[in-house]
Amino acid sequence: MADDTPVIDLRDVTKIYGHGEAEVRAMDGVNLTVAPGEFVALMGPSGSGKSTAMNMIGCLDSPTSGDYLFNGVHVGALDQTQRALLRRNYLGFVFQGFNLLARTSALDNVELPLIYKGLPAAERREQALDALDKVGLKGREHHDPSELSGGQQQRVAIARALVGDPQLILADEPTGNLDTKRSLEIMELLDKLNADEKITIVMVTHEEDMAAFAHRVIWMVDGRVERSGSHDEVFNHERRGS
């Protein structure tokens, strides 16, 4: 794998749901590349196809037409199990609603991906504690999600995304359920992971302030990429245009 191979390379990707009258073109000829180490914000109004794009990038969905190359590998050619292995070894997910297992300690939540990797218990524990330390939750390992604040829960989720040593973290509105102060803390944490650990980050958000942390903003409308550029470029255009 050469250094200049994009982590994400969407080529004319179209995704259609339903048929006939009910047909929805969630993605309509999307071309998009993300280079290693980038921090990209995926934005756009509701129904613009950014969530579909996110699922596509996360190998949870496959294109109706067009190609998706992850690190140069055709994801469309992979079967369900191979895609699961790809998620396990290269991807980390962070969700708006945290999606932690209830009644399960922070430590056990973070260990979850490592269980599927088949790591021995001692090693799992060590890596999970390490990940919790990185997100600033040292000492909260044995708390249940219900005993943690929203910001702390999202940190646990980030630790879970982080623990498998992923190449790419996909964050779907990671600050959507948090107040401004917590949101900024989470963004700083993601920024730090991007800078220190060289993890590529793709984040869906509808908050301009959060998008400001990204190197690049991709603006989607009606299943297409309308604009792509720095935060200021995109938003200055938005303000002038509409």
Add this chain to the structure above:
Amino acid sequence: MIWETVRLAIQAIFRNALRSILTVLGIVIGVAAVIAMVTVGQGSSDQVTADVEKLGTNVLMVLPGAGRMGPGNNSVSAALEMRDIKALIDQLSSVRTAAPYNQTTLNAVYGTEDTRTSVAGTDARYLDVVDWPVVLGRSFLPTEENSGRAVCIIGETVRQELFGNTNPVGETVRLKNVACDVIGLLEAKGASSFGTDQDDIVLMPIKAFQRRVTGSTDISMIYVAASESVSTDRAVVDIEMLMRERRRIGDGEEDDFNVRDMKQLASMLTGITNVLTGLLSAVAAVSLLVGGIGIMNIMLVSVTERTREIGIRLAVGATANQVLLQFLVEAIVLSMIGGIVGILLGLGLAAVAANIMVIPFSPNPAIVAIAFLFSAAVGVIFGYFPARRAARMDPIEALRHQ
């Protein structure tokens, strides 16, 4: 990985303790029922065998009437006589001793107490044949047997009913309209393998019984003790030959009497017990099946309820097979726990029942093992469908599920 999956399954089971209990209830009841049935059945079989051994395997019975045991035998045949008994004892070396036995049911009255009981006409040799000691008072004297005097020996149950714990010897009991002096009390024997109370009995000398109770000189049954030195089969053949001769049965004609051996009786009883045990176990096995359907039902609910959890697992890199395995193992562990609890409960019930029914408690390791394996199999069979449904979930849909 498999141990890890089992650990996860146990965690998930205890996380939803109440639901888990309700889920396995069917399995618990099914397994407990099978185990209890089989164990009690085994116990009563053992009891029959023990009873027969206690009674003596050398005890034979001679009855008038042809054919096998059982109903549908209407042929009229000559009754037995006292002379037959004398001939059996005198002429056959394979017969140690023999006694007549006629039985009916009467009210026994003492003072204001009264009880319905079995009254049998026999003689002192009967107590020898069946090895039944008299614990208070004495057995019949030859003079009493010959004179037809109304005396009696009573069983423990009759004594309790009429006299309580007091000494009945020397008292007079009225049977029908016969005043009968109590001369002895029999040792308590408990219930027979038929379930009848052997101590609910009054014994009278045969002559008195014939004259005063039935008014006929017929003997309806002869108890025979075979000699220790010969096999009972040999004794049966000897008795049959002698009886044919005495009753003038020609060659080629069928016997108009039959000789029963306790071993036959035991195997018949054991056979009945086994059939009953089999039937009841089959019914219990159906409840196991129903229990399995219960597991499937709850596992389906559980899969739906945990859709989001499944989505999370798939997102963090679980393969469909790992999810399938997880839910399958959960169902198996759950039903095996149900199986273990059911086995313990079933053995407990059987122990209590054995205690009440006064039969031996005979747990059968093979049945316990089969019940355990069966409950695991129920988990596999009924857990597979829900697990497959979990494994086939679309992660996107699953994550969106509220």
